[in-house]
Amino acid sequence: MGTPRIYKTEAIVLRQRKMGEADRVLTLHTLTHGKLDAKAKGVRKTTSRMSGHLQPLNRCMVQLVQGRTMEIIAGCETLESFQPLREDLDRLSRALYAAELADRFLAERVEAVATYRLLQETLRHLQGDADVDLVLRRYEMKLLEHAGFRPELDRCLGCEVPMGPQRNFFSPMAGGTLCPSCGAGTAGSRMLSADGLKVLRLLQRASYKEIERLNIPPALAQEVERHQRSYIACVLERDVNAAAFVERLRREQQRLEI
């Protein structure tokens, strides 16, 4: 049986773009119907009853009507507005990165409940005390796994020997780790420190609770981020836009500290 003409579902607003005089097209990650575009009519007017409920990153209950080209939002109510994210630019930039990444990885109208719950959980943890960048790294790992791109971190993708606690290599093109002898000659592979490998493995299996207790030195955090970012860019075949803004905020923060 197909989707009824009018249906109700829970959704997280991933992004929005303006359309026409006062409308917006929202990209929603719905719980029951996966990612889809929906038109929100008149939400750019100050008198709109829906605009406050449909801000990006909001989790809300929406009533959707199937239209000719896309769903139309008939009603909505906020379930969770993640207000602390909106009041802190560092948190907000990371949350936008998380939303953009979900948007890029999700196929349209393919149910993705696990990804939905992951994003919801991630947005909650970005509000808390955990290191926001580590939260993102764990999110990236889980998202890759849900999308079917879980990187191999236990064996060498060249000769299949188990990875030892030494300097190894990480190859985005191969999709994971390479031992020193296989990695040295592979184009695009980068050195991966023993500690770097440990952190990557931990991110793959740890829960957010465990991540919260984690405290790793900046150089190691950078290494891990570099590997994950290059792997994601390789899978998506493009850069993630919001990453540039996160990077900029970090640079400006460092300049202020000096």
Add this chain to the structure above:
Amino acid sequence: MNEHPTTAAAAPVARLIEEFHKLPGVGPKSAQRLTYYLLRMPAAEARALAEAILEVKERITFCSACQNVTDVNPCRICASDRRDRTMICVVEEPLDILALERSGSYQGLYHVLHGVISPMDGIGPEELKIEELLSRLRSEEVQEVILATNPNLEGEATAMYLTRLLRPLGPKVTRLASGLPVGGDLEYADDVTLSRALEGRQEAQG
């Protein structure tokens, strides 16, 4: 194969349809309708429209101070001696100035950013007129900067980013209040708007 709708028309007509189609909010049907409307229009009126378009492109520039669109530089607001020069109101687009001026309640100067930070679309601070704002703050005697970007996600992100940059420079940095719209219904308000309306409540007049 489907014939392209404009190929059946004469070449100049097809060209005009194509040009209209480039405008925001104008689909293929509207472009055709506008074109055929123009065909029936008296020649003088059509010429006036064409000249108006050319004049806008030739004479309108950005004000060197506030970055608003203007035909004289500095613009009339920046040049006026009746405006309060200690206040700058920062807006996203030139149209926002028209809205604020219509309210008649603001007498200070403006600054147009020409956009808003939108990380997911790859629009960063470097694409806005932020450097120009900073240099105004360094040279002019500004005591207050009012951030009047839209109260949506991108507008708030831009306001927060600007606050970080502007605070160390000295002026008081304020944000437009947000709350319930005039003519709105309390029961339909979202939590964020309601809590802001409560936070910003004022002593009742009467």
